[in-house]
Amino acid sequence: MEEVRATSAWVASRSSHVLVVSSGIEKVVESIKDSIPKVEWDFEGIHYFDDGPLTVQYLFVLDALNFCFWPDKDLSYDHLASGLKAALQNDKSVFDADRLQKYTGPQLRDLLKWPRPLPLEDERVRLLHEVGLELEKSFEGKASNLVKSCGKSAVELVSLVTRHFPGFRDHSVYKGHQVFLYKRAQIFAADLWGAFKGQGYGEFHDISSITIFADYIVPAVLRELGVLRYSTALASIIETNGEIGSGSEEEVELRACSVYAVEKMRELIEIKSGKQVLSVDLDLWLWSSGIHFPTLKHHRTLSIYY
Numbered sequence: 001m002e003e004v005r006a007t008s009a010w011v012a013s014r015s016s017h018v019l020v021v022s023s024g025i026e027k028v029v030e031s032i033k034d035s036i037p038k039v040e041w042d043f044e045g046i047h048y049f050d051d052g053p054l055t056v057q058y059l060f061v062l063d064a065l066n067f068c069f070w071p072d073k074d075l076s077y078d079h080l081a082s083g084l085k086a087a088l089q090n091d092k093s094v095f096d097a098d099r100l101q102k103y104t105g106p107q108l109r110d111l112l113k114w115p116r117p118l119p120l121e122d123e124r125v126r127l128l129h130e131v132g133l134e135l136e137k138s139f140e141g142k143a144s145n146l147v148k149s150c151g152k153s154a155v156e157l158v159s160l161v162t163r164h165f166p167g168f169r170d171h172s173v174y175k176g177h178q179v180f181l182y183k184r185a186q187i188f189a190a191d192l193w194g195a196f197k198g199q200g201y202g203e204f205h206d207i208s209s210i211t212i213f214a215d216y217i218v219p220a221v222l223r224e225l226g227v228l229r230y231s232t233a234l235a236s237i238i239e240t241n242g243e244i245g246s247g248s249e250e251e252v253e254l255r256a257c258s259v260y261a262v263e264k265m266r267e268l269i270e271i272k273s274g275k276q277v278l279s280v281d282l283d284l285w286l287w288s289s290g291i292h293f294p295t296l297k298h299h300r301t302l303s304i305y306y
């Protein structure tokens with residue numbers, strides 16, 4: 001994920017709405033360097049797991065739809081993960097590639113037992129179709145074949161996913177330069193690694209290459225921790241629940257500075273403790289503290305990427 005690291009650093013060095021605060025990073029590192037708070041994957045107990053290829057299919061569908069929950073104040077990631085789990089337990093063929101290509105908005109809503117239209121529902125349906133079609137065309141309908149063909153490399157998996165599935169190509173153009181964040185493609189690798197506990201479909205020799213997943217929770221947590229500081233104008237948009245345009249400088253800076261700041265945090269912990277630290281572990285710790293923080297204000301961008 002060198003391109004995610006390099007392009008995020010590029011944005012951080014030119015950023016004007018979001019500042020990465022070195023003293024904030026040092027403070028956080030001081031408090032966690034001796035023992036990084038370990039958060040278990042599926043600490044919520046909401047994901048499907050059967051130790052086999054169906055779990056891979058479930059995680060791929062989950063991460064194809066893992067974006068934009070905030071426009072509906074009652075909807076959260078939990079509903080998606082547990083709704084898809086219940087649907088699969090009820091009908092083992094629910095995520096077969098041919099069926100993925102045919103879902104309509106109301107059918108997806110039904111599957112998730114959600115009583116009203118989902119945010120960006122037409123995009124969610126389009127992306128499901130894309131997943132079904134390309135899985136059928138190139139991977140005999142199975143996400144497990146996609147994972148098998150990456151040679152136990154998370155970097156290769158992200159590259160394969162973004163090559164085959166345009167909906168996962170999470171990137172922006174910032175000051176004329178292409179910036180890669182690949183949130184959902186990277187989280188798919190991390191979800192496999194977490195669910196299968198680094199074995200079988202979750203075995204990746206390069207899991208340390210994955211960065212954090214730039215969503216709307218982690219930047220808000222980093223700000224609370226004093227690691228990110230916002231311009232007055234940006235702070236006021238977030239405070240008043242204003243929308244931030246997808247691809248705007250503000251949005252790219254929020255996401256890229258988060259990736260960059262956590263990479264700096266990781267490097268500093270490694271220097272101070274002499275131990276290897278995974279961005280995936282830092283991400284889960286930061287994200288889980290964010291979702292347990294009911295008054296946390298996050299930025300609002302309509303996006304299919306996160």
Ligand SMILES: Nc1nc2c(c(CN[C@H]3C=C[C@H](O)[C@@H]3O)cn2[C@@H]2O[C@H](COP(=O)(O)O)[C@@H](O)[C@H]2O)c(=O)[nH]1
Nearest residue numbers: 041042043066067069070076077213215216218287306
């Ligand atoms: N950085 C980061 N962002 C993550 C996740 C996850 C879930 N990961 C699972 C993996 C293992 C655990 O057991 C988790 O269940 C979701 N999100 C993002 O959060 C937002 C949803 O928030 P809210 O509207 O409050 O539900 C939305 O952008 C969504 O894409 C993560 O791990 N890291």
